[in-house]
Amino acid sequence: MGRERLVLVGNGMAGMRTLEELLVLAPDLYEITVFGAEPHGNYNRILLSPVLAGEKRLEEIMLNDEAWYAERGITLHKGREVTEIDRARRVVRAADGTEAPYDRLLLATGSLPVVIPVPGNDLEGVVTFRDIGDVERMIAAAGEGRHAVVIGGGLLGLEAAYGLLKRGMDVTVVHLLDRLMEKQLDGTAAAMLKRALEERGLKFLMEHETEAILGERRVEGVRFANGLEIPADLVVMAVGIRPNVELARRAGLHCERGVVVSDTMQTYDPRIYAVGECVQHRGVTYGLVAPLFEQAKVAANHLARIGTARYEGSLVSTKLKVTGIDLFSAGDYLGGEGTESLLLQDAAQGIYKKLVLRNSRIVGCVLYGDTLDGAWYFQLMRDGTDVSAMRAQLLFGQAHLGDAGHGEVERVAALPDDAEICGCNGVSKGEIVRAITEKGLFTLEEVRAHTKASSSCGSCTALVEALLAHTLGGDYEQSPAKKPMCPCTDYSHDEVRQAIRDNALKSIPEVMRFLEWKTPDGCSKCRPALNYYLVCQWPGEYRDDPQSRFINERAHANIQKDGTYSVVPRIWGGETTPAQLRAIAEVAERHQVPTVKITGGQRIDLLGVPKEKLPAIWADLAAAGFVSGHAYGKAVRTVKTCVGSQWCRFGTQDSTQMGIRLEKLAWGAWTPHKVKLGVSGCPRNCAEATIKDFGVVAVESGWEIHVGGNGGVKVRATDFLVHVRTMEEVEEYCAAFLQLYREEAHYLERTAPWIERVGLAYVRQRLVEDEEGRRALAARFRESQRHAQVDPWAERARGAEAHEFRPLKALTEEATA
Amino acid sequence: MSGAQAMRERAGESWIEVGRLEDIPRRGARVVKAPDGDIAVFRTADDEVYALRDRCPHRGGPLSQGIVHDRKVACPLHDWKIHLDSGEAVAPDEGCTATFPVRVEDGVVYLRLEPRGCEEG
Ligand code: SRM
Ligand SMILES: Cc1cc2nc3c(=O)[nH]c(=O)nc-3n(C[C@H](O)[C@H](O)[C@H](O)COP(=O)(O)OP(=O)(O)OC[C@H]3O[C@@H](n4cnc5c(N)ncnc54)[C@H](O)[C@@H]3O)c2cc1C
Ligand code: SF4
Ligand code: FES
Secondary structure (H helix, E strand, O other), X not given: OOOEEEEEEOOOHHHHHHHHHHHHHOOOOEEEEEEEOOOOOEEOHHHHHHHHOXXXXXXXXXXXXXXXXXXXXXXXXXXXXXXXXXXXXXXXXXXXXXXXXXXXXXXXXXXXXXXXOOOOOOOEOEEEOOOHHHHHHHHHXXXXXXXXXXXXXXXXXXXXXXXXXXXXXXXXXXOOOOOOOOOOOOHXXXXXXXXXXXXXXXXXXXXXXXXXXXXXXXXXXXXXXXXXXXXXXXXXXXXXXXXXXXXXXXXXXXXXXXXXXXXXXXXXXOXXXXXXXXXXXXXXXOOOHHHHHHHHHHHHHHHOOOOOOOOOOOOOEEEOOEOOEOEEEEEOOOOOOOOEEEEEEEOXXXXXXXXXXXXXXXXXXXXXXXXXXXXXXXXXXXXXXXOHHHOOOHHHOHHHOOOOOOHHHHHHHOOOOOOEEEOOOOEEHHHHHHHHHHHOOOOHHHHHHHHOOOOOOOOOHHHHHHHHHHHHOHHHHHOOOOOEOOOOOOOEHHHHHHHHHHOOOOOHHHHHHHOOOOOOOOOOOHHHHHHHHHHHHOOOOOOXXXXXXXXXXXXXXXXXXOOOEXXXXXXXXXXXXXXXXHHHHHHHHHOOOOEEEXXXXXXXXXXXXXXXXXXXXXXXXXXXXXXXXXXXXXXXXXXXXXXXXXXXXXXXXXXXXXXXXXXXXXXOOEOOOOEEEEEEOOOOOOOOHHHOOEEEEEEOOEEEEEEOOEOOOOOEOOEEEEEEOOHHHHHHHHHHHHHHHHHHOOOOOOHHHHHHHHOHHHHHHHHHHOHHHHHHHHHHHHHHHHHXXXXXXXXXXXXXXXXXHOOOEEOOHHHHO | OOHHHHHHHHOOOOOEEEEEHHHOOXXXXXXXXXXXXXXXXXXXOOOOEEEEEOOXXXXXXXHHHOEEEOOEEEOOOOOOEEEOOOXXXXXXXXXXXXXXXXXXXXXXEEEOOOOEOOOOO
């Protein structure tokens, strides 16, 4: 007994943020009960847009899962909607009868999406965009080529439309006015946005008023006031939100548009606090998280009985979360009487900037295409800074104030300490810099974990990365990430590699003993890494440890979701022959391979093979001259080529032969992560060489060598390394580059992040400037290849590692009876 | 082995011989194909032997194919870690997979087809 009882109604972003703040200030003050109408813990609602677009998974957006509540002794009633507040008895009651008494009550019921009152608005397939349930409904209805109609061309509508488009739907956005996002954008920016979205495939019906939604049981179409009818399999209403005040109103609390609160976030009943979108403060309601988080701070301060904080309203800025579109808007972006506008428009680069000034102070801002200075303008706006002195340079951004700017790092360097970097979580530059220096942070993930910056909508990620680069300076580029390899040790990847080299450690147990591993035999993270480091360091000498390899590399085939495997034979440079194709076809037929697929890497995948059958298939493939394609390994994968000068009317060199030569040179090598190569016959680059780890582009005078590309999760185009004349030179660079990467990258680091870590200048110095060093690297690669180029399939087809492919025992029915 | 052991055997609960300890790689596993589905028989670095239904509680991944460390196995599909002795997933993941009684005598591994610990589903 004794502790006061706090009840929270609505476990969304504002309410839960208040609890988090409160627990920091006064962890034990209350016995806390939380009611949430949704059947989940608390999640980051903002990120529903990327979830809809398939760019994030639901698990990734959870903020407080059930364990979080349990660990803090908080009672969570999820899936229970509170329907009554008995203020006299101080009890809340949920629809299912659950009751909870309170001493203090916090309302954070958010808002409700507006549904326009037209016939058919209750048909199946008509949804709003507010919670996980809505997103699940949309994903279920989405399908290649089906029609979606999104009503509302505001922030939410456009994010919904973009998400559905990414899911393959044919999407039409309907807007009542002639301008998208009219609450944030002026005509020019809105037109640029519309054009960019149209280029991506969205369709627009501007100035169209919805009259009816058509269909019997399910939605089939939409009719507009002008008589036009269009087909629809899904209709998303995104026309606005209204504060969810029903519960408060019924309890007799004073409400207008929202629940009216004072500067201490109290309602007219001083025991009852309210925060979030349901709230109306000084006549204003908010629909973005930044102001709600400010409210949460204030409410927590009072609930914790400190009682000093006051909420005085917020200025808000908006960003659109559509990948590849940068848009920022804040304040009075239209301007009017008594204001003047500064404009910068560069149609070719797709950049538009507008600053609205009143009395030499920024009062509004719209940025399109280049939003990096948004934080700075917003800061000047909040501070009411007189900008007359910098007026001439203002539009070119902060970096141009001093000398000529050098990109993002200089720009963040110039920001004052109290400039807000992360708008969602209200984290300033000073806080981030302090966290980086005091806590020794090196990565974006670490900054996210420690400061929450960049962990909500993610649009400030570039700024945070620039701050990291600026704060760590040279260190950021050169210093090894000081992170331990995994929880089994305190040593970093680099320290472990050095210990292996310097102390001639030649087995995993030796390394673990020498470096005093904290676990008896490591884990699934460090064992494969150690195995690789040893393979790389002691070619021909180290005896590979199959039990420390991930199953794919142990079985030399890719495990599939159903436990079967896939087989991808090597097809040198992607060039094949009728005889080879026939051999593959026969193998597939003979062994009843369920699926045969051309891969994205110019070769053929036999999918769905039971493990026991692998050696037999490999034996047949080997007989036809095939070797393993290593499609399963942290190893050299493919060398993609184009037809080049052999056939192509634009080809300048024989790119196919070049590719085959590179593949013969590099196949079989184990590497820190997978490695892909590409050779194109001319700068049209049909082999996509500039997103490969090692890419070669033929030109009239020879070959251009590019490195560090990646086409995966985070696309990165290559950096140009050097131009050479002959195929032999390309081979030497290739061998040297691969060896440098093999010797120095961390396990599971692809060439793209590796080069970003060590810097292109370093790679160029080791490979281009240091000719002797390059030769030595290439020689070490070739030496290592003497031992590595043994076809693992042929070995296994002949009986090696037989136990891997056979059950220990097959128990028949009678044996067990 | 103990008298109790022998008594249970006599009582008709059958231990089935499935192979030799040395047939299972240290820090590895082999599969026993049984009428109700595969069973993974693990051997740790210290030669302890455990048997689990060869299905990860997450999405059914074949645990026999995972990396074995300490008394745990990392599922090959999404890297959940499963305790070999209890069949429970290592927190924060939740779920469990059935265990089977195993013993080793004179280098021979015996198994009983009696799932324990978790609902088989
Ligand atoms: C089979 C294939 C898809 C297809 O049917 O075409 C494929 C299949 C897989 N890819 Fe891929 N990728 C395939 C081409 C690609 C390409 C295209 C290319 O190589 O030109 C890319 C982008 C290029 C790149 O890597 O930069 C690609 C980027 C990825 C990534 C992201 C890597 C990254 O750095 O971000 C992963 C995840 C990873 O490696 O961690 C991945 C992982 C996978 C895995 C291994 C997922 C897994 O762990 O099980 C899939 C294995 C399926 C299997 O068992 O065969 N796959 N994958 C392609 C095999 C090519 C080949 O002949 O070997
Ligand atoms: C798709 C989408 C994208 C967005 N993008 C951005 C963005 O980029 N930037 C930005 O700043 N903001 C964005 N927002 C807005 C932001 O998500 C909201 O401002 C914020 O979530 C509001 O927080 P809240 O706690 O007030 O309400 P909510 O997060 O909605 O939480 C309220 C919760 O209370 C529950 N509840 C309501 N009534 C009851 C009851 N009687 N009993 C029990 N539980 C109840 C609700 O089910 C809900 O879970 C976006 C919103 C959406 C939907
Ligand atoms: S093959 Fe590649 S892109 Fe396709 S589902 Fe698997 S990992 Fe994803
Ligand atoms: S199936 Fe085992 S981790 Fe997913």
